[in-house]
Amino acid sequence: MSSDWVSEVPLIRPDWPAPSNIHAVCTIRLGGVSMPPWASMNLGSHVGDEPARVAENRLRLARACSLPADAFVWLNQVHGTDVVRLPPAEGVSIPDADASWTQAANNACTILTADCLPVMLCDLNGTTVAAAHAGWRSLCGGVLENLVSAMGLPGNTLMAWLGPAIGPGTFEVGPEVKAAFMAHDPEAESAFSSEGAREGHYMADIYLLARQRLQNMGVTKIFGGGFCTVTDKQRFYSYRRDGKTGRMATAIWKT
Numbered sequence: 001m002s003s004d005w006v007s008e009v010p011l012i013r014p015d016w017p018a019p020s021n022i023h024a025v026c027t028i029r030l031g032g033v034s035m036p037p038w039a040s041m042n043l044g045s046h047v048g049d050e051p052a053r054v055a056e057n058r059l060r061l062a063r064a065c066s067l068p069a070d071a072f073v074w075l076n077q078v079h080g081t082d083v084v085r086l087p088p089a090e091g092v093s094i095p096d097a098d099a100s101w102t103q104a105a106n107n108a109c110t111i112l113t114a115d116c117l118p119v120m121l122c123d124l125n126g127t128t129v130a131a132a133h134a135g136w137r138s139l140c141g142g143v144l145e146n147l148v149s150a151m152g153l154p155g156n157t158l159m160a161w162l163g164p165a166i167g168p169g170t171f172e173v174g175p176e177v178k179a180a181f182m183a184h185d186p187e188a189e190s191a192f193s194s195e196g197a198r199e200g201h202y203m204a205d206i207y208l209l210a211r212q213r214l215q216n217m218g219v220t221k222i223f224g225g226g227f228c229t230v231t232d233k234q235r236f237y238s239y240r241r242d243g244k245t246g247r248m249a250t251a252i253w254k255t
Contacts, residue, residue: 042246155218167228
């Protein structure tokens with residue numbers, strides 16, 4: 001598949017006061033070559049799309065970011081809480097983890113999502129960047145706590161950006177999800193509402209749940225949120241909405 005001509009790749013760039021050497025982007029579903037049901041900028045290699053099309057899409061992302069293709073470190077995300085430092089250990093091409101961080105230049109911490117919450121972090125001095133795949137299981141299990149701990153920096157020296165995820169008006173969960181979050185922090189109750197949910201279920205605000213976790217670690221500079229991958233079909237993939245679908249990428253790196 002030829003990549004001699006690369007169309008413009010639409011990107012969401014975080015509106016946050018990060019240092020000038022910190023760069024971050026989130027893709028949308030437009031600007032790639034994948035065919036339905038992955039149309040068109042699918043970056044996930046594990047969802048049944050043709051590998052050549054995924055490779056072309058990843059190349060387009062790299063060119064749009066003025067980075068080499070191997071600058072993006074893709075993870076084997078398992079809805080867990082493991083964190084890996086980049087660059088990966090020698091001989092490890094795709095780490096098994098749901099978060100990554102680095103102090104190395106031009107190593108892009110990269111997360112794939114299609115409803116789960118991508119969280120990006122950097123420090124105020126521009127020395128360290130990180131990204132987490134914070135679906136409810138990972139978020140509840142402590143992926144953000146593990147990530148901040150691995151970075152080794154005080155929470156008040158960090159800022160966070162919350163990328164596109166399932167919105168509070170569409171994220172219906174069972175009582176076991178509410179109970180799991182409240183077992184960790186009773187304040188989590190404010191992120192659950194029975195309004196609009198089926199009997200015995202709740203609508204969950206994953207953005208608020210992430211903010212609570214970050215604030216409990218002293219991270220108060222929190223930006224982003226307010227997206228809904230389910231209702232914004234034109235821009236975003238949504239596994240809950242479509243089932244078989246593509247994945248967006250959220251990436252952060254330093255220069």
